Amino acid sequence: MTQPVNSPQFKENARKALDDAYLQKALARSEKGFIERRKAAVEKLPEYDALRDNARDLKDHILAHLDLYLEAYERNVIATGGHVHWAATAEEANEIIFGICQRLNAKAVAKGKSMISEETGLNSYLEARGIRPIETDLGEYIIQLRGETPSHLIAPALHVTKEQIEADFRRAHTELPPERNLDEPTSLLAEARAMLRDKFLNVEVGITGANFLIAETGSSVIVTNEGNGDLTQTLAKAHIVISSIEKVVPTREDAVTFLRLLARTASGTDLSVYTTFSTGARRDGDPDGPLEYHVVLLDNGRSNMLGGKFQEMLRCIRCGACMNHCPVFHAVGGHAYGWVYPGPMGAVLTPSLVGVEQGGQLPNASTFCGRCEEVCPVRIPLPKLMRNWREREFERHLQPAFARYGLGIWAAFAKRPALYRRATSLAMKFLRLFGGKGRLRALPLASGWTRHRDFPSPQGETFQSLWKKRSGPR
Amino acid sequence: MKSREAIFANIRKSLRVSSDDRLRHETVTARIQKHPRGIIPARGQKPDRERLELFRQMVESAKASIAILETKDDVPTAVAAYLRSKNLPQSIRHGDDARLSLIPWAKERALEVTKGASDGAQLASVSYSFGAVAESGTLVMVSGADNPTTLNFLPDHHLVVVDERDIAGDYESVWDRIRLSFGANKMPRAVNWITGPSRSGDIEQTHLLGAHGPRSLHVLVVRNS
Ligand code: SF4
Numbered sequence: 001m002t003q004p005v006n007s008p009q010f011k012e013n014a015r016k017a018l019d020d021a022y023l024q025k026a027l028a029r030s031e032k033g034f035i036e037r038r039k040a041a042v043e044k045l046p047e048y049d050a051l052r053d054n055a056r057d058l059k060d061h062i063l064a065h066l067d068l069y070l071e072a073y074e075r076n077v078i079a080t081g082g083h084v085h086w087a088a089t090a091e092e093a094n095e096i097i098f099g100i101c102q103r104l105n106a107k108a109v110a111k112g113k114s115m116i117s118e119e120t121g122l123n124s125y126l127e128a129r130g131i132r133p134i135e136t137d138l139g140e141y142i143i144q145l146r147g148e149t150p151s152h153l154i155a156p157a158l159h160v161t162k163e164q165i166e167a168d169f170r171r172a173h174t175e176l177p178p179e180r181n182l183d184e185p186t187s188l189l190a191e192a193r194a195m196l197r198d199k200f201l202n203v204e205v206g207i208t209g210a211n212f213l214i215a216e217t218g219s220s221v222i223v224t225n226e227g228n229g230d231l232t233q234t235l236a237k238a239h240i241v242i243s244s245i246e247k248v249v250p251t252r253e254d255a256v257t258f259l260r261l262l263a264r265t266a267s268g269t270d271l272s273v274y275t276t277f278s279t280g281a282r283r284d285g286d287p288d289g290p291l292e293y294h295v296v297l298l299d300n301g302r303s304n305m306l307g308g309k310f311q312e313m314l315r316c317i318r319c320g321a322c323m324n325h326c327p328v329f330h331a332v333g334g335h336a337y338g339w340v341y342p343g344p345m346g347a348v349l350t351p352s353l354v355g356v357e358q359g360g361q362l363p364n365a366s367t368f369c370g371r372c373e374e375v376c377p378v379r380i381p382l383p384k385l386m387r388n389w390r391e392r393e394f395e396r397h398l399q400p401a402f403a404r405y406g407l408g409i410w411a412a413f414a415k416r417p418a419l420y421r422r423a424t425s426l427a428m429k430f431l432r433l434f435g436g437k438g439r440l441r442a443l444p445l446a447s448g449w450t451r452h453r454d455f456p457s458p459q460g461e462t463f464q465s466l467w468k469k470r471s472g473p474r
Numbered sequence: 475m476k477s478r479e480a481i482f483a484n485i486r487k488s489l490r491v492s493s494d495d496r497l498r499h500e501t502v503t504a505r506i507q508k509h510p511r512g513i514i515p516a517r518g519q520k521p522d523r524e525r526l527e528l529f530r531q532m533v534e535s536a537k538a539s540i541a542i543l544e545t546k547d548d549v550p551t552a553v554a555a556y557l558r559s560k561n562l563p564q565s566i567r568h569g570d571d572a573r574l575s576l577i578p579w580a581k582e583r584a585l586e587v588t589k590g591a592s593d594g595a596q597l598a599s600v601s602y603s604f605g606a607v608a609e610s611g612t613l614v615m616v617s618g619a620d621n622p623t624t625l626n627f628l629p630d631h632h633l634v635v636v637d638e639r640d641i642a643g644d645y646e647s648v649w650d651r652i653r654l655s656f657g658a659n660k661m662p663r664a665v666n667w668i669t670g671p672s673r674s675g676d677i678e679q680t681h682l683l684g685a686h687g688p689r690s691l692h693v694l695v696v697r698n699s
Contacts, residue, residue: 026678033679047515054512061505067485067493068502076659086478138685139676155676162678185677193686200686201594216506217661227672227687230627234664245481250505252649257512259645267675270532270610274687275667282663287569287591288624289617289663299481306488 002090002121003149005354007338010361017332026159027330034324037268038375045264055257056379059315062249063306069215069248070297076218080280082293090120093298097122097207097240100294101131104238106204112222112229113137114209115318116242116298118150118340119353122207133207134199136228138192145172151334151342153320154266159333162188196228206236206290210243211317212258213295216251219279220295223262223272230276238292239278245297246314252277258317261377266319301353309388313348315378322372322382328365337362344372348385356393363389506659511646518609518643525608526695529641532611536670537683538691545698546573550582553633556692557585557598560631567592567629568600571620573699574635591622592629599625603636604655605648610669613693614648617664626666632688634668637699 006013017023042048062069074084087093093116101109109126111117111133123133123144135144139157143150145168150156157165166182169191182188208229210220220241222229233239249255255277263272282289305311323329323343334342339359341349347366351359363386372382486493520528526542533540541552557564565586568574579587592599601621605614613634617623626632642648645667656662672687683689 030679045515045517047513050513058512064489065498065502066489067482067491068498070482070485072502072506080661086481088477088480092477136686137676138674142676155679157676158679165677185680186682188677189674189682189685193684196686197594216509216659219661219665225672226674226685227627228685230623230666231686234623234627245485250502251509253509253511253646256645256649260512260515269536269669271612271667271669273536273668273670273672275612275669277661277665277667279661279663279665283618285619286617286663287619287622297481299477299484303481303484303488306485307490308488 002094002125003119003340004121005339005350005358007350007354007359007362010336010338010365013336013338014332014365017336022161022164023159023333026161027333030155030158031324031330034268034321038265038321038324039268041264041268041270045260045270048261048264051257051261052377052379055261055317055377056315058249058254058257059378063246063311063314066245066248066306069250070245073213073215073218073248076215077280077293077295078218080218080293082218082280082295085294085296087296087298088300090298090300093120093242093296093300094122094125096296097242098126098129098131100238100240100292101126101205104204104292106131108132108134108199108203109205109207110200110203110232110236111135111140112206112208112224112232113140113156114207114242115150115153115340116209116244117207119244119300120242120298122242134196134203136196136200136226136232137224138189138226138228141192141196142168145169149335149340152323153318153341153343153345155320159335200231200235203235204237205240206232206234206238207240207242208233210241210247210295211262212255213243213248214250214252214255214277215248217277217279219252219277221255221259222276222278223259223274224276225267225273227274230274233276233278234289236290238294239281239290241278241293241295243295243297244302245299246302262317262319265321265375265377305352310348310352310385312380313345313352313385315380316345316349317378318345319377321375321377322380325371325375327367327369327371332365337365344382344386345380348380348382348389351389356389356396360389360393363387363393509649514644514646515609518607520608520643522638525641525643526638529606529608529611529695532608533670533693534611536611537673538611538670538693540693540695542695542697544696546577546696547581549577549635549694549696550579550585552694553600554582554585556631556633560690562597562631565596566598566600566633567596567625568602569619569621569625571602573602574600577635592624592627594624594628596625596629598631598633599629600633600635601625603634604640604665605651606636606641607645607648607667608641608643609645612645613666613668615664615666615668616652616662617666618662623664623666626668627687630684630689631692632668632671632690633692633694635694635696638695638697639699641695 142157152158212221281293329343347362564584671691674685
């Protein structure tokens with residue numbers, strides 16, 4: 001694990017996040033859009049819930065046969081002239097990629113969006129060895145200019161405002177006239193497009209992630225809206241795919257089951273603009289495409305999760321819905337989580353991958369409202385998994401005494417009135433989304449209550465805000 | 475190789491399985507060979523005429539434009555009209571696809587037609603799509619000299635011709651056609667599903683068209699091919 005971990009400081013990070021006016025503005029803006037877009041897309045597909053059940057069962061089947069699907073996948077990549085590299089650790093994945101770049105004399109690499117490369121800290125690894133990584137996804141490009149890490153799975157620059165992007169572009173693109181107008185988001189987009197076009201056409205190596213790997217054909221699949229991943233892999237001499245082992249699916253039909261869920265849940269569209277299935281290198285007679293095709297498969301602790309209490313987490317397809325619907329994420333943003341994966345999925349995955357000593361604070365960052373499980377397209381019981389971690393941490397006596405009495409998180413919130421207000425009013429909003437104006441017939445995690453009776457959906461405002469209004473400003 | 479063996483050993487240890495369990499092998503081989511279909515939404519399962527109408531609606535809701543033409547002979551005029559409407563020079567580039575070579579481009583005298591992949595200098599390209607999916611208004615492109623992949627991504631305007639009979643209701647039907655054309659477990663180097671023009675939501679979550687790929691996508695359906 002190479003990407004530094006800063007998760008033990010979650011509370012401190014959260015405090016800073018709450019005082020960051022820019023961040024709070026960015027978070028407030030994003031919240032509604034994600035939730036409403038997903039809801040609209042899901043309502044248009046009557047089969048959505050049946051697809052989720054299928055996807056959950058299919059993932060469980062894959063994980064139970066993971067060794068065999070990986071072997072079949074490897075055979076088929078090799079049969080199409082591609083190369084498969086196995087990396088047990090992040091360090092090893094970085095070494096393999098650096099080796100390929102070195103052999104091809106690459107001075108710079110173009111990169112499509114890849115969370116696995118964030119996990120391995122690939123960019124700083126390459127930079128330290130004289131190779132310049134160029135992020136090409138607009139969001140990743142922005143945060144690379146800022147020297148930051150992504151704060152969201154599918155919207156890496158969620159935490160940045162338009163004004164900040166403008167300032168970053170003026171600082172970085174010094175070759176352009178300083179008096180140019182960048183007021184409109186469209187001019188920012190056009191500038192990034194122009195700056196990156198040249199890079200695509202002149203790099204030796206293109207690195208992308210993979211949303212899925214198909215055992216049947218040895219193909220890797222990426223999903224993008226911008227087309228950057230396609231330019232990255234089509235124009236370079238070598239295409240390197242970096243992926244983790246649990247991304248394999250049996251067949252093209254199985255990939256389709258997940259694709260029908262992914263974009264709807266992630267961004268509220270039926271499908272992303274570009275879904276690309278890549279199989280091997282350029283064929284005889286092909287006028288374009290990479291001359292070499294490599295896949296680097298990373299384990300980094302995942303094989304340990306199989307067969308245990310956290311195996312279900314490996315069903316995750318990285319759609320981001322759990323964080324889009326999480327009141328804690330909306331209060332503090334993604335960076336507070338301190339490593340690569342934010343929100344509820346990060347709270348479960350981080351301790352699994354970096355160890356409970358470093359990631360053990362994160363499962364506490366939850367109000368246990370249950371919204372994440374409710375929207376997860378592969379039905380991962382995130383609150384249950386977070387509770388598993390808390391129990392484990394409790395048993396190991398890693399928590400400070402205060403937390404052992406279950407008060408730590410409440411206290412952290414209550415001592416910060418701003419955070420407390422925001423989290424409780426967010427939780428109310430979520431509950432209202434569920435139940436509208438009336439009664440709730442089912443409430444996640446409270447089935448003991450709702451099995452026999454309704455739970456009133458919260459009406460009006462929180463006690464705190466009513467109190468404040470009644471007593472006036474003081 | 476050391477890591478490969480270690481990873482497989484650890485997966486099997488965690489799953490408490492052995493590498494020579496016959497039943498597990500049979501299960502996996504059978505799934506790959508039979509490639510069963512999952513749940514196919516009813517939305518795309520429509521008779522011909524309605525399927526074309528659904529495709530049109532879905533293409534437009536993905537922010538692409540579409541024209542429905544009676545025959546191939548109507549393509550040059552439709553292409554020229556599109557270029558004029560966008561104030562573009564009368565110039566296109568396409569690949570070696572025989573179906574494109576048979577289009578009577580000379581009907582449009584002013585239209586300059588060049589052939590080959592894109593190096594980024596072209597404003598408009600024309601491709602012939604392998605198939606399409608009405609369920610989501612998606613084009614299915616396959617790589618190769620006939621329709622070079624760079625033509626899908628580098629020019630600002632991408633025009634795609636698709637035969638009405640190749641518009642399926644669902645993705646699964648197109649996979650079956652790919653199996654017929656390329657072999658049971660074979661794929662062309664790249665299969666590109668394209669649903670609308672390139673866009674980005676990375677600046678304050680507002681959706682802007684024209685990120686790295688084409689700023690606009692125009693679909694030309696040929697009814698009698
Ligand atoms: S845990 Fe579920 S909701 Fe969260 S990113 Fe993964 S698949 Fe999406």
